Amino acid sequence: MDKTRSTQRRGPGALELNLGLLVALIGIAVLGPMVWRLDPTAMSIAERYAAPSSAHPLGQDNFGRDVLSRLLYGARTSLSIAFATALIAATLGTAAGIAGGYFGRFWEFATLRVSDVLLAFPPILMALLVVALFGPSVATLVICLSILYVPNFARVAYGETLSVRRHEYVDAQRAFGARAPRILARSILPNIAGPVLVQFSLTASHAIIVEAGLSFLGLGVVPPTPSWGLMIRAARAQVEVNPMGIVWPSLCLVLTVFVVNRLCDALQARFNPRSANAARASRQSVSEEVVYRAPEAASDALLSVSDLRTEFLTEAGPVEAVSGVSLDVRRGETLAIVGESGSGKSVTALSLMRLNERGTTRMSGSVTLDGRELMTLSDEAFRDIRGNDIAMIFQEPMTSLNPVLTVGTQIVEAIQAHRDVTRAEARAEALRLLDRVRIPDSATRIDQFPHNFSGGMRQRVMIAMALAGRPKLLIADEPTTALDVTVQAQILELLKELQREDGMAVVFITHDMGVVAELADTVAVMYRGKLVETGASETIFAAPEHPYTRALLASVPRIGAMAGQAHPLRFPEVDRATGIARQAPERRDTVRRDADPVLRVQGLVKRFELPGRLLSPSPGRVHASENVSFDIHAGETLSLVGESGCGKSTTGRAILRLTDPDAGEVQLAGRDVTGADPKQLRALRREMQMIFQDPFASLNPTQRVGASIAEPLLIHDRARGAEARKRVEDLLVRVGLSPEMADRFPHEFSGGQRQRICIARALALEPKVIVADEAVSALDVSVKAEVVNLLMELQETMGLAYLFISHDMAVVERVSHRVAVMYLGEIVEIGPREAVFGDPQHPYTKRLLQAVPVADPSRRGQRRSVPAGDLRSPVRPTDYVGPRREWRRADAGQLVMSWEEDPEWAGSSTLSVPS
Amino acid sequence: MLSYTIRRCVVALLLAVSVASLVFFALYLVPGDPATMLLSVGGVEPPAAAVQALTEELGLDRPVLVQYLDFLGGLVTGNLGQSFANGDTVWSMIAVRLPRTLELIALATAISLAVGVPAGLAAALRQGRTVDRLFSFTASVQMSLPVFVVGTAMVYIFAQRLGWVPAGGYVPLAQDPARHLVLVLMPALAISVGFSAIVFRMSRATVASVLTKDWVRTARAKGLAEGRVRRWHILRNALGPVATVVGLEMGGLLGGSVLVEYVFNYPGLSGFLVTAIENRDYPQIRGTVLVIAFLFILLNLLVDLLYMLLDPRVRD
DSSP states (O other), X not given: OOOOOOOOOOSSOHHHHHHHHHHHHHHHHHHHHHHXXXXXXXXXXXXXXXXXXXXXXXXXXXXXXXXHHHHHHHHHHHHHHHHHHHHHHHHHHHHHHHHHHHHOHHHHHHHHHHHHHHHTSOHHHHHHHHHHHHOSOHHHHHHHHHHHHHHHHHHHHHHHHHHHHTSHHHHHHHHTTOOHHHHIIIIIHHHHHHHHHHXXXXXXXXXXXXXXXXXXXXXXXXXXXXXXXXHHHHHHHTTTTOTHHHHHHHHHXXXXXXXXXXXXXXXXXXXXXXXXXXXXXXXXXXXXXXXXXXXXXXXXXXXXXXXXXXXXXXXXXXXXXXXXXXXXXXXXXXXXXXXXXXXSHHHHHHHHTTOSOTTSEEEEEEEEETTEEXXXXXXXXXXXXXXXXXXXXOSOTTTSSOTTSOHHHHHHHHHHHHSOOOHHHHHHHHHHHHHHTTOTTHHHHTXXXXXXXXXXXXXXXXXXXXXXXXXXXXXXXXXXXXXXXXXXXXXXXXXXXXHHHHOOEEXXXXXXXXXXXXXXXXXXXXXXXXXXXXXXXXXXXXXXOSHHHHHHHHHSOOTTTTTTOSSOOOOOEEXXXXXXXXXXXXXXXOOXXXXXXXXXXXXXXXXXXXXXXXXXXXXXXXXXXXXXXXXXXXXXXXXXXXXXXXXXXXXXXXXTTSSOOSEXXXXXXXXXXXXXXXXXXXXXXXXXXXXXXXXXXXXXXXXXXXXXXHHHHHHTTSOOHHHHHHHHHHHHHHTTXXXXXXXXXXXXXXXXXXXXXXXXXHHXXXXXXXXXESTTTTSOHHHHHHHHHHHHHHHHHHOOEEEEEESOHHHHXXXXXXXXXXXXXXXXXXXXXXXXXXXXXXXXXXXXXXXXXXSOGGGTTOXXXXXXXXXXXXXXXXXXXXXXXXXXXXTTSOEEEOOTTOGGGTTOOSSOOOO | OHHHHHHHHHHHHHHHHHHHHHHHHHHHHSXXXXXXXXXXXXXXXXXXXXXXXHHHHHTTTSOHHHHHHHHHHHXXXXXXXXXXXXXXXXXXXXXXXXXXXXXXXXXXXXXXXXXXXXXXXXXXXXXXXXXXXXXXXXXXXXXXXXXXXXXXXXXXXXXXXXOSSOSSXXXXXXXXXXXXXHHHHXXXXXXXXXXXXXXXXXXXXXXXXHHTSHHHHHHHHTTOOHHHIIIIIIIHHHHHHHHHHHHHHHHHHHHHHHHHHHHTTOOOHHHHHHHHHHTTOHHHHHHHHXXXXXXXXXXXXXXXXXXXXXXXXXXX
16 A cells, blocks of 8 residues: 555645634734723613614623723733743643653653643633632633643654654664754644643633633632623623523623634644545445446456446546456365555455445446346345355455454354344354464364454464455465464465365465465466466566566565575666666675774663562563674675564664663774763764664654654754755755755655665765664555665675674575574574575574565475464563573584573584475 | 552642642742732732731741741641631631532532533544534534633523523522522533533544544454443443543543632632632632642542553553
């Protein structure tokens, strides 16, 4: 799916309209009394309750005072109290919230606990108490209300700061040595401004009502100061005599509050992407529009799709996501649909299930299952196909299960939706299904909730649910993309087994050519909504015909393809039009082995204490990084590989001191990093930069990219003004972008372009070492190849040293000089790339390499089956003392941690496995 | 689960102590002699004899710490002191009026839930269509109507003009059930105008956000009937945030019902507080404020525990 986040504009602005109205109201309050110069307190008892006249257009009140002038002055009172209150509360609350969210510790405790105490008083009650003590007055009211509203701002600002702080652009700013005030001003404040503004208008509207209410009770504004609340109070007593007396101030009050409320809603819609989506999804009808078009030829396949088209109705008009796809799937066959982001492969899968967003989708074509036409079925009749004849599993096992229902309930309801069985029978069946997908201890697990399961286990639950209706066809939409590679191997293995047992056909949607080669009988390649090539798996891999398929396959890193290569190798450059790949030239040796290592890490330790509960001590520590040591030379790439939770990212962050390590030593070009004071550290940060994983989170969305790239230069006083501008343009050119892009905002760029911008920013200070934390993992295959090539080219020209942190073994093989394998916080094997990949020693390294699917169908089935079970957790008891580790040097040259004593690996052979 | 419950209870208890301390020391935050301050009206210096008498009556001449411990001890034993007005204990006067306010709030909440939740669900399922726009607009108008304006209008129209209902007051249930109901219903409806709009907006927003969740798609992929998808996979997941907002609003009403009680001349607890303020009956004010704040904390505790029942992730 297209992940570009563009700012959604709602039609001609509800925001502008209400803002205009509010400005008009304020204008009336400020200017009105200057124009209408009657004294609101001048009494004239003779004219009490006088009807409207030219001198008094709205009449006179019980003291003969001019109503219009009282209303105008009342507006002043009301609005000035509301804005003064909101402003004071916003300033104090936002400051406290940011301090609590950014600095944590004491500030966090103080902000949250003081807020709790203040929030324990209902606002009106607190105001009454204060009035009781101090007596009513405008000043009392403003001070009291301000204090009451502070916690609301503090909580909003705190929560937003926490979420902004997690973004990688804040880490990036810290990594190039920005001080806290700059980070707060440039990154935090602009990005939390939206929600704070919403809170501001909410508070203002609330304050208007509370002021009026207290004045109405006689406990707010003191007469003779005019106030709408006081006017209503006075008029209420004489409502029989003068009904209009109550109408005018009420109307003013309601209108003002209404305008501020609407403004608040409009602000919310502007700043909350979720409600913007809701606005975009307007004009929804209840169901999808489905049009049947007869196929040109009948087919005897199980599933036959003919000329399927899917359009999304957007504000800019219909957008075709799937353009005339035709394909057949035979019984028991596996068809893989492959393509990059936005190719329409997922939409095709969802269309087959009629699960696209309702009301905004239009589908046409023909889909037959077992000869039965599905497109002509009503929604109700189609419901019986779903989960029964065709089942589906999805990409995100973490979010695809309902968190508040037990997994048993969710499987049982799937069974009962299609079969007339009792609850007890359905439960027995659910247990059998959990056993079939090999969930250990299913009798206990069936009554647990999804959050008690790991990602891999949840995907097994999803599969069990899909099997509930004994489907003829299973559609799997990227089912292993979110999983670790060893878990992925288990799930793929399970799917193959189930398919063998049930003879079920599978449509497998994926972007991973390795998975395709592993599973598929037939492959369908999609590009921009069209099917560009279909064929048997072997044929597609061996002799792709369409240029796009050729380009795609040329960009795919294949593990094992680097055997015999002395140095890292760039990806071939592919001509998109012809699909012809030009092999990259051999690289020279970039490693400066003659000099001392530029980065030296010795015995690095980082542990995270798990939070304890009340009266109970911490249940343990996460051993994220345990005694990690390595060197990197200038011009060298060391890759740090491992699965999620192995501590590879923490190690990278600890080296840059984005988190402070607990022990160990890091030396950068001979200078101590771990012991550096803040000033020394800032100087050191010029030499060492970081590139992050998520290209959408690592650039500040409120800053032009030119400003982002220039920031390190400004902080370190390397360049200013026109010179900085020139440097930014040079950097953009250097990473393959054009200079004028400096004036654009991050959301105008694609993922690959953003990653280039991040590289430009990291290069601004001409560092010696770059830590690239999963820097290409989120990118599509072809974009990934381009960015990797850029990194390698920069290494050649600038002599950069990379610490390349990645879980993608195939890319690692391509880029690395040396490789370190991490497992549960420790490096278990480290050495030259050829040694680690060609002759792995440690059982974990072997397991990891075996689990990687190879993008070559002829090598299918050569892998050993991977033991089932979850990844082990790096959490240890607080009193845990690690075993003494022994190291030995293997024949191929790598250092390997000995494992023979470790019960986990007992029985693992010391022999290497032929790859 | 037990650990969570205990933790929430301990936090609530600590909060109650903090709030009580704040209320106690609030008197000493005011510059000058507390007794003088309590007796002075409109800046007029009270007679020294009166100040002396009050100081002795409240025990203000004792060390502050002794007074504080005495005050906390009183709270534990349920002794909130004596009212200035007629020498009754503060608690006895609260005990008469508190149930009336609670009844009013409960009724208003019931009405608001009965209207707001179904309307919110209906609007969220038809986002952007006429029903949704109509409901949403009505809700924002309702939210702009201050409760005392609504109440005053209701009294004027239904009691004074049409004469359908009494203008206000209170009759015990045992004495005249029908009249009792009408007299509670009027202020409850006035409260519900704004309250139901808040419930509606929260229900609509939460349901709209749950609708986009992957598990709803999973439920449909299983072929579940639409009714089951809505009840078990949409509404069931939307209840938590709605419960939180309802709890907060109910808490707000504990003090906020003062306006509506005043308008409808309803002898509840909050309206009583206004009288106490006008009479400068300090023990009475302090006692009432404390009781309301404690109820507020208790209510939040109940919401937290309810949330735990609704969402298993909170339990572990």
